[in-house]
Amino acid sequence: MIENRPWLRFFSHLILVVGVFLVALPVWVALVGSTQPEGSFNSGSIPMWFGDQGVQNWAHVLFAEAGSTLQIPVWHLLLNSLVMALGITLGKIAISIVSAYAIVFFRFPFRGVIFWIIFITLMLPVEVRIVPTYQVIANLDMLNSYSGLILPLIASATATFLFRQCFMSIPGELVEAARIDGAGPIRFFFDILLPMSRTNIAALFVIMFIYGWNQYLWPLIITTDDTYYTLVMSIKSMLSVPDGDIQWNYVMVTTLLAMLPPVAVVVGMQKLFVKGLVDAEK
Amino acid sequence: MTDLVLENIGKTYPNGYQAIPSIDLSIEEGEFIVLVGPSGCGKSTLLRMVAGLETITQGDLLIKGNRVNDKEPADRDIAMVFQNYALYPHMTVRANMEYGLKNRGVSKQERHNKVMDVAAMLGLDELLERRPGQLSGGQRQRVAMGRAMVRDPKVFLFDEPLSNLDAKLRVQMRVEIRQLQRKLATTTLYVTHDQVEAMTLADRLVVLNKGKAEQIGTPMELYDKPATTFVAEFIGSPSMNLLDGMLTERGIALSDRLALPMAHDYRGAIKWGIRPEHLQQSDAVNGDFSLQVQAVESLGAETLIHGVLEDGAEQPNPIVVRLSGPHLPDIGSRMWLTAPLQHWHLFDAITQQRL
Numbered sequence: 001m002i003e004n005r006p007w008l009r010f011f012s013h014l015i016l017v018v019g020v021f022l023v024a025l026p027v028w029v030a031l032v033g034s035t036q037p038e039g040s041f042n043s044g045s046i047p048m049w050f051g052d053q054g055v056q057n058w059a060h061v062l063f064a065e066a067g068s069t070l071q072i073p074v075w076h077l078l079l080n081s082l083v084m085a086l087g088i089t090l091g092k093i094a095i096s097i098v099s100a101y102a103i104v105f106f107r108f109p110f111r112g113v114i115f116w117i118i119f120i121t122l123m124l125p126v127e128v129r130i131v132p133t134y135q136v137i138a139n140l141d142m143l144n145s146y147s148g149l150i151l152p153l154i155a156s157a158t159a160t161f162l163f164r165q166c167f168m169s170i171p172g173e174l175v176e177a178a179r180i181d182g183a184g185p186i187r188f189f190f191d192i193l194l195p196m197s198r199t200n201i202a203a204l205f206v207i208m209f210i211y212g213w214n215q216y217l218w219p220l221i222i223t224t225d226d227t228y229y230t231l232v233m234s235i236k237s238m239l240s241v242p243d244g245d246i247q248w249n250y251v252m253v254t255t256l257l258a259m260l261p262p263v264a265v266v267v268g269m270q271k272l273f274v275k276g277l278v279d280a281e282k
Numbered sequence: 283m284t285d286l287v288l289e290n291i292g293k294t295y296p297n298g299y300q301a302i303p304s305i306d307l308s309i310e311e312g313e314f315i316v317l318v319g320p321s322g323c324g325k326s327t328l329l330r331m332v333a334g335l336e337t338i339t340q341g342d343l344l345i346k347g348n349r350v351n352d353k354e355p356a357d358r359d360i361a362m363v364f365q366n367y368a369l370y371p372h373m374t375v376r377a378n379m380e381y382g383l384k385n386r387g388v389s390k391q392e393r394h395n396k397v398m399d400v401a402a403m404l405g406l407d408e409l410l411e412r413r414p415g416q417l418s419g420g421q422r423q424r425v426a427m428g429r430a431m432v433r434d435p436k437v438f439l440f441d442e443p444l445s446n447l448d449a450k451l452r453v454q455m456r457v458e459i460r461q462l463q464r465k466l467a468t469t470t471l472y473v474t475h476d477q478v479e480a481m482t483l484a485d486r487l488v489v490l491n492k493g494k495a496e497q498i499g500t501p502m503e504l505y506d507k508p509a510t511t512f513v514a515e516f517i518g519s520p521s522m523n524l525l526d527g528m529l530t531e532r533g534i535a536l537s538d539r540l541a542l543p544m545a546h547d548y549r550g551a552i553k554w555g556i557r558p559e560h561l562q563q564s565d566a567v568n569g570d571f572s573l574q575v576q577a578v579e580s581l582g583a584e585t586l587i588h589g590v591l592e593d594g595a596e597q598p599n600p601i602v603v604r605l606s607g608p609h610l611p612d613i614g615s616r617m618w619l620t621a622p623l624q625h626w627h628l629f630d631a632i633t634q635q636r637l
């Protein structure tokens with residue numbers, strides 16, 4: 001649709017500008033706030049321009065301690081979050097690609113039933129099964145551990161389903177050609193299937209990384225030891241100060257730090273991501 | 283020595299559909315066998331059973347004397363070229379061709395040599411580092427053949443490999459496949475539904491009809507002496523004219539008014555056949571019968587004349603005549619024809635078998 005009407009142009013630009021403004025304003029406030037001296041938020045007004053404490057604030061939060069109730073530096077929280085997010089992402093991809101492989105390419109009894117069981121778990125997100133899951137993890141003695149943070153979240157019906165669709169679109173002739181070329185199940189998986197679903201893996205990686213990074217409820221429930229706290233859940237605890245003032249400048253630094261890795265992943269994998277969604281070659 | 287033997291081979295699909303009741307075929311070393319037949323007659327099924335992609339539910343398959351029914355495709359020493367080429371899209375041409383060798387543990391140096399040899403033979407040298415997505419249809423076809431050739435298999439299997447190419451390229455590739463096969467002298471089983479391809483490529487043809495081999499023989503045998511009406515109509519283009527008739531002591535009665543004199547021991551209902559190219563134009567005195575012209579197709583070098591036999595029957599009998607050179611009879615006009623006796627084909631009307 002190519003139209004050239006001045007007011008239409010103006011109108012569409014207006015909408016875009018308003019949209020950008022709405023999205024960017026909170027980020028701007030956080031960025032500015034992270035450079036303010038302690039207590040500048042408590043005067044009742046929100047500062048809109050940079051203060052002079054930027055370097056000190058960032059250094060303090062990153063390497064000394066996050067402030068308020070948290071006595072550990074934020075780099076440690078960052079690391080925890082990263083371990084959890086990557087663990088969940090890689091785990092999800094590994095498990096779902098293997099189960100999709102089994103469901104699409106192997107004939108075994110109750111194949112259809114198993115697929116539907118996996119599919120039905122879509123209706124059971126973490127929040128719904130949180131009590132029994134907690135029970136299991138507690139019995140396995142995995143509270144306050146990386147495995148406890150990661151394992152309950154790595155089963156993914158969505159990813160299994162996506163890989164299944166992707167595999168089913170691979171022409172049968174190709175599978176047969178590989179059989180004639182002497183590729184057994186393992187070789188076929190690594191030499192043909194994995195490279196061919198490269199873009200799908202990338203797209204899932206982005207989606208799942210953000211999902212893992214933003215986990216809030218589960219880490220909150222199973223971690224009581226702050227060496228296993230994740231960044232996203234800690235922000236909340238930085239806001240719940242028993243008495244005294246909230247250190248907004250430190251909170252803002254932490255918030256910005258929590259936003260960076262997902263942004264980095266999206267920007268870094270943008271091309272593959274889009275390709276994976278529209279699925280070019282095959 | 284016989285290379286490939288099919289003994290009483292049959293296929294019943296798991297859903298109970300019997301695609302192939304029983305086929306016997308033994309193929310000599312280096313022979314080029316073409317399987318032809320209409321769509322759904324079981325050509326691909328048969329080929330895929332030889333390849334090992336489909337289980338054999340009856341009979342034995344022998345390659346070089348070894349029974350291979352239960353062997354994996356990779357262990358049968360065959361190579362297959364697919365209709366849609368089935369190249370690995372993420373691999374270069376070189377990697378595509380090497381893959382089978384690599385899985386067999388062939389050394390890198392040897393793989394390189396083999397790929398270079400085959401690439402030179404097929405004119406693929408320039409394309410080795412490209413991906414299938416960067417090739418034209420004809421080039422992909424070549425790569426698919428190259429992939430089969432590097433393996434140096436005992437048997438080549440082709441499933442309609444040319445059907446995705448345009449007409450001109452198809453002719454060119456057809457000639458090339460024939461030359462390569464002669465040069466390599468590898469036993470070949472080739473599936474097509476194009477009877478020109480079948481006639482030009484085959485040492486021997488197998489005409490399949492509903493999973494049964496109607497006739498097996500050289501292209502000329504099938505053309506000159508079709509064993510059944512099915513083969514008679516399938517081989518040759520335009521297909522043979524087949525008319526219902528009765529064999530009596532007077533000859534062949536095609537209708538109450540029209541009879542062709544002939545001495546034959548058989549008595550009863552028959553089908554009388556003659557190919558369009560064997561009918562000759564003549565005049566009212568010498569003509570065997572006449573035709574009412576209904577349509578004329580001028581192809582330059584030859585002319586196809588479609589008409590109905592003027593034999594007084596209520597049921598009009600359509601006839602096609604193929605004359606060389608240009609002819610322009612008026613639509614609706616009468617044309618006299620002779621049908622030389624040596625080109626007649628007689629079939630039993632009930633069993634459809636050649637008499």
Ligand SMILES: Nc1ncnc2c1ncn2[C@@H]1O[C@H](COP(=O)(O)OP(=O)(O)OP(=O)(O)O)[C@@H](O)[C@H]1O
Pocket residue numbers: 295296297299301319320321322323324325326327328475
């Ligand atoms: N997996 C299957 N299960 C049941 N019936 C099948 C199966 N595959 C093929 N058939 C049937 O077997 C018959 C032969 O199929 P086949 O693919 O061999 O035909 P074809 O001669 O190769 O035809 P075409 O020229 O269209 O490729 C067909 O009637 C088909 O419907």
Ligand SMILES: [Mg+2]
Pocket residue numbers: 325326327
């Ligand atoms: Mg077929």
